[in-house]
Amino acid sequence: MSIVKSLVKPVGRNVRDLMLICGVGPKLDEQDRRVLDETIFPYLVGREDLKRVLFVGCHWYTWHYKKTFADKDFWTLEIDPARKRYGAKQHIVDSVEHVDQHFEANSLDAVLMLGVMGWGLDDPEVANRSVENIHRCLRPDGVLINSWDDVPEHRPFPIAELPAFGRFAPWPFPPFVAARFVCEEQDLQHTFDFYTATK
Numbered sequence: 001m002s003i004v005k006s007l008v009k010p011v012g013r014n015v016r017d018l019m020l021i022c023g024v025g026p027k028l029d030e031q032d033r034r035v036l037d038e039t040i041f042p043y044l045v046g047r048e049d050l051k052r053v054l055f056v057g058c059h060w061y062t063w064h065y066k067k068t069f070a071d072k073d074f075w076t077l078e079i080d081p082a083r084k085r086y087g088a089k090q091h092i093v094d095s096v097e098h099v100d101q102h103f104e105a106n107s108l109d110a111v112l113m114l115g116v117m118g119w120g121l122d123d124p125e126v127a128n129r130s131v132e133n134i135h136r137c138l139r140p141d142g143v144l145i146n147s148w149d150d151v152p153e154h155r156p157f158p159i160a161e162l163p164a165f166g167r168f169a170p171w172p173f174p175p176f177v178a179a180r181f182v183c184e185e186q187d188l189q190h191t192f193d194f195y196t197a198t199k
């Protein structure tokens with residue numbers, strides 16, 4: 001059975017990826033994705049001062065984000081080389097911990113790190129260093145959106161309490177008028193935290 005699965009899985013993945021490329025691919029039907037597509041991304045795209053945007057962590061359901069941000073200087077970064085296929089043209093294969101090796105200080109306007117902590121970025125020291133290095137690369141008042149699942153199996157440490165978030169101010173995100181939005185319809189309780197970089 002597992003041999004059959006291991007033969008069928010890559011075929012299914014390639015069919016799905018081909019459908020994505022043809023613009024008829026599936027979309028993840030979850031509240032967090034709707035909130036992103038309908039509220040968060042349109043706001044960010046509409047902000048003319050947010051030109052250089054880094055999106056961390058790529059998966060099949062993030063494939064179309066490069067189209068959403070087509071008018072921006074849009075970059076993606078993902079630790080898994082195999083997921084380069086879901087990234088932007090300007091893609092970096094590395095851990096977000098090393099973001100400062102790829103971008104100059106104060107050179108990014110926005111960093112979107114969605115569902116990475118608790119999904120691979122599980123060591124609090126590495127996560128803290130990642131947030132510090134993101135802060136270094138963001139310009140003053142640059143935007144960080146960090147999202148995570150508020151359930152024990154994907155909350156390996158108190159995520160929002162990392163000391164490096166002290167370098168940021170909570171940002172009441174205009175469409176929500178709040179610096180946090182919790183997707184309460186979702187079992188994973190996906191939580192968006194909004195920050196601006198203080199320098």
Ligand SMILES: C[S@@+](CC[C@H](N)C(=O)[O-])C[C@H]1O[C@@H](n2cnc3c(N)ncnc32)[C@H](O)[C@@H]1O
Pocket residue numbers: 056057058059062077078079080083094095096097113114115116119120121
């Ligand atoms: C649950 S997926 C989230 C995908 C996407 N960011 C989103 O919108 O949901 C987590 C992704 O983060 C990647 N990841 C985990 N640790 C990472 C790290 N240290 N640096 C960069 N990417 C990492 C994983 O390989 C995986 O593709």
